Amino acid sequence: MTNDYKFEFRAYQRRFVRSVTTNHGNWDIREGIILRLTDESGKIGWGEIAPISWFGSETIEQALDFCRQLPGEITKEIIFSIPDELPACQFGFESGWEMGSGWDETNSQFAIRNSQLNKGDNFITPNSCTDAINRVSTNSLFYSALLPAGEAALNQWETLWQQGYHTFKWKIGVYAIADELEIFESLIDTLPDFSKLRLDANGGLSYEEANLWLRTCDNFKANGELPLEIEFIEQPLPVEQFQQMLELSTSYQTAIALDESVATLGQLAACYQQGWRGIFVIKPGIVGSPSRLRKFCHQHQIDTVFSSVFETAIGRLAALRLAAELSRNNRAVGFGIDHFFEQEETWFQSLWNDL
Numbered sequence: 335m336t337n338d339y340k341f342e343f344r345a346y347q348r349r350f351v352r353s354v355t356t357n358h359g360n361w362d363i364r365e366g367i368i369l370r371l372t373d374e375s376g377k378i379g380w381g382e383i384a385p386i387s388w389f390g391s392e393t394i395e396q397a398l399d400f401c402r403q404l405p406g407e408i409t410k411e412i413i414f415s416i417p418d419e420l421p422a423c424q425f426g427f428e429s430g431w432e433m434g435s436g437w438d439e440t441n442s443q444f445a446i447r448n449s450q451l452n453k454g455d456n457f458i459t460p461n462s463c464t465d466a467i468n469r470v471s472t473n474s475l476f477y478s479a480l481l482p483a484g485e486a487a488l489n490q491w492e493t494l495w496q497q498g499y500h501t502f503k504w505k506i507g508v509y510a511i512a513d514e515l516e517i518f519e520s521l522i523d524t525l526p527d528f529s530k531l532r533l534d535a536n537g538g539l540s541y542e543e544a545n546l547w548l549r550t551c552d553n554f555k556a557n558g559e560l561p562l563e564i565e566f567i568e569q570p571l572p573v574e575q576f577q578q579m580l581e582l583s584t585s586y587q588t589a590i591a592l593d594e595s596v597a598t599l600g601q602l603a604a605c606y607q608q609g610w611r612g613i614f615v616i617k618p619g620i621v622g623s624p625s626r627l628r629k630f631c632h633q634h635q636i637d638t639v640f641s642s643v644f645e646t647a648i649g650r651l652a653a654l655r656l657a658a659e660l661s662r663n664n665r666a667v668g669f670g671i672d673h674f675f676e677q678e679e680t681w682f683q684s685l686w687n688d689l
């Protein structure tokens with residue numbers, strides 16, 4: 335058998351049920367690429383390329399250009415030599431290969447802890463990805479749910495709590511800090527005991543604001559009145575201010591998680607080299623090559639939180655597989671279903687029906 339795979343791809347655009355609001359503004363439509371690799375024995379692997387250029391990955395146009403210049407038949411060598419400038423492509427192609435003909439190879443190399451993905455699972459359709467997700471999910475992972483920014487969080491957590499979420503993430507740095515601190519106090523007062531709260535600033539705080547948030551969180555903790563835990567503040571400062579975040583991480587009790595700063599594997603390695611031993615948010619969809627991510631995580635026992643890039647079921651399965659395999663410290667994964675897309679059942683059929 336040769337090393338050749340038939341390569342097909344389709345670009346997609348999907349509207350979020352609800353707009354995602356961060357300190358960068360509103361995000362309404364997810365654009366990405368679904369790819370299919372078929373080997374000579376007919377084994378199929380689906381992959382997803384879901385870039386977030388404002389977060390440090392390639393743009394959707396760069397990813398499309400890359401796909402368009404490839405021939406209709408590609409090799410494993412091509413898949414494993416995609417340049418680092420295209421991290422979402424590295425993820426999409428490599429995980430597509432793993433799901434198809436690389437499935438046995440990667441599963442024997444890296445036993446999937448508790449995930450109960452069946453050997454012989456045949457991912458003929460994305461629906462089978464969704465089935466597999468349910469098996470990975472219910473068996474080994476806790477989920478964090480994303481709350482809407484601002485006051486809307488106060489009305490949203492309860493529904494999510496009833497759905498079984500106990501860890502919540504709330505975006506900060508979106509509105510004036512005085513207003514957000516006030517909402518924060520109400521949120522803390524109303525969240526049930528033993529819930530966990532993550533605050534994500536998306537790099538949108540000033541140094542003074544970051545200190546104020548950390549001090550406020552530390553005070554809540556010191557007062558001991560919190561049966562709820564503030565798990566961490568995520569990416570308080572812009573990527574360029576790494577040294578300040580390093581300093582903040584040693585000055586406060588409240589933990590800091592880097593996200594934008596470690597968007598790609600190269601950045602992650604650089605932050606580790608420069609002494610970061612706090613939490614690393616890993617978004618597999620844009621971090622780059624899964625095999626190199628595995629190698630890094632096995633070599634350096636870093637504290638990780640795995641997180642979605644709001645991909646569809648195809649990228650989500652590959653990302654959750656990595657999370658189940660590489661997560662430590664039992665931290666909830668940021669793959670809440672809060673911003674799911676419209677027309678979940680039919681979009682794929684219409685995307686691929688001309689093949």
Ligand SMILES: O=C(O)CCC(=O)c1ccccc1C(=O)O
Binds near residue numbers: 536
């Ligand atoms: O991490 C999570 O809990 C949910 C995912 C999330 O917040 C996110 C999703 C897409 C782009 C950026 C981010 C972010 O963490 O800032």
Ligand SMILES: [Mg+2]
Binds near residue numbers: 615
């Ligand atoms: Mg984040």
